[in-house]
Amino acid sequence: MLSRGVGARLAEHPDTSILAPGVTELLARADYRIGNLECPISASGAVLREVLFRADPATLVQLRQFDLLTLANNHTHDCGRQGVDDTVAALEAGGYAHTGLCNANGQQSWFTCTIKGMRIAILAMARPECIPVSESGRRSVNRTDAVGIMDLIAEKRQTHDKLVTIIHGGNEMIPEPSPTLVSLAHDLVDAGTDIVVTHHPHVLGGMESYNDGLIFYSLGDFIFDGQSNLRRRGAVLTITFGQSQTNWEMTHTTIQSDLTVDLANSVSAGKAKKEFERVSREIVSKGYEGRYDRLYRTSMMRFQIDRLFFLLRNRGITFVLSFGLSRMKLIPYYFNSVLNRLHR
Numbered sequence: 001m002l003s004r005g006v007g008a009r010l011a012e013h014p015d016t017s018i019l020a021p022g023v024t025e026l027l028a029r030a031d032y033r034i035g036n037l038e039c040p041i042s043a044s045g046a047v048l049r050e051v052l053f054r055a056d057p058a059t060l061v062q063l064r065q066f067d068l069l070t071l072a073n074n075h076t077h078d079c080g081r082q083g084v085d086d087t088v089a090a091l092e093a094g095g096y097a098h099t100g101l102c103n104a105n106g107q108q109s110w111f112t113c114t115i116k117g118m119r120i121a122i123l124a125m126a127r128p129e130c131i132p133v134s135e136s137g138r139r140s141v142n143r144t145d146a147v148g149i150m151d152l153i154a155e156k157r158q159t160h161d162k163l164v165t166i167i168h169g170g171n172e173m174i175p176e177p178s179p180t181l182v183s184l185a186h187d188l189v190d191a192g193t194d195i196v197v198t199h200h201p202h203v204l205g206g207m208e209s210y211n212d213g214l215i216f217y218s219l220g221d222f223i224f225d226g227q228s229n230l231r232r233r234g235a236v237l238t239i240t241f242g243q244s245q246t247n248w249e250m251t252h253t254t255i256q257s258d259l260t261v262d263l264a265n266s267v268s269a270g271k272a273k274k275e276f277e278r279v280s281r282e283i284v285s286k287g288y289e290g291r292y293d294r295l296y297r298t299s300m301m302r303f304q305i306d307r308l309f310f311l312l313r314n315r316g317i318t319f320v321l322s323f324g325l326s327r328m329k330l331i332p333y334y335f336n337s338v339l340n341r342l343h344r
Contacts, residue, residue: 003053005225020262037069042086052078070124072100100124127169157192177217179289189213206279
């Protein structure tokens with residue numbers, strides 16, 4: 001996400017790199033790098049929503065380490081169709097491949113790359129509840145509820161060596177995936193997907209090995225300006241496809257006070273790893289679906305407390321009071337969200 005606080009920092013220091021050398025070196029070792037671009041790249045796209053992102057095209061150079069950027073998320077249409085057109089134009093002018101938008105016929109689009117002779121299909125989609133703008137047709141966001149999507153995955157399975165599906169879904173600030181998201185991930189693997197990766201919660205989640213696939217529920221924030229300790233922890237996932245097996249490795253990252261993304265130190269990485277393992281055990285434990293409401297409430301409370309302490313330490317009591325007043329209107333949202341889960 002190259003807008004808001006990140007954009008302001010880059011505007012003030014245009015020659016800086018938002019990625020520390022250790023992270024750059026980590027990415028450079030990979031054969032192919034994929035990231036979710038959670039903001040329009042547009043100089044003039046109209047602002048259509050209150051909570052929105054719009055990044056200056058000049059900031060795109062910060063992502064030069066990436067080969068493919070996915071656009072299937074809830075912020076792609078923050079600046080309307082013009083913003084989407086501007087984003088696609090900026091990516092193509094910069095030499096970045098992209099995927100996640102429907103093609104000219106309004107159909108779900110795929111991206112195929114060949115790495116060391118291995119033909120890999122990549123599908124980026126968003127769950128319908130994560131799409132705030134009702135768009136259809138060309139350059140609308142790929143949707144997980146599209147008709148025949150599982151059949152399409154099974155079809156691609158026949159013509160590709162590996163399938164990777166990237167899903168924008170889950171509950172914001174909640175590391176545990178909802179049972180419906182878990183069910184969707186399982187269906188995707190059953191249809192032929194080898195790797196499923198989800199994003200949207202903004203905090204690091206967990207993973208599970210299901211049948212012949214690997215599922216990773218949220219890698220947290222990478223480049224972002226979240227005002228929370230939990231949101232400053234993320235991870236780079238490295239997947240190694242072999243002829244007979246698939247290996248994976250998680251490298252934990254941290255967002256510094258100046259918003260630079262760096263490799264996590266041993267203490268921070270240890271905390272993140274412990275939390276990742278806790279969530280992973282929870283996901284596969286018996287009765288997870290029945291406990292999810294409690295887990296949701298606990299994680300939401302934990303996040304709010306974590307954010308409060310982060311703001312007190314970094315911004316002071318005056319800012320916290322002002323911030324709290326500005327967020328009063330969100331209280332009904334959080335109350336109803338928790339209440340609905342209690343009665344579901």
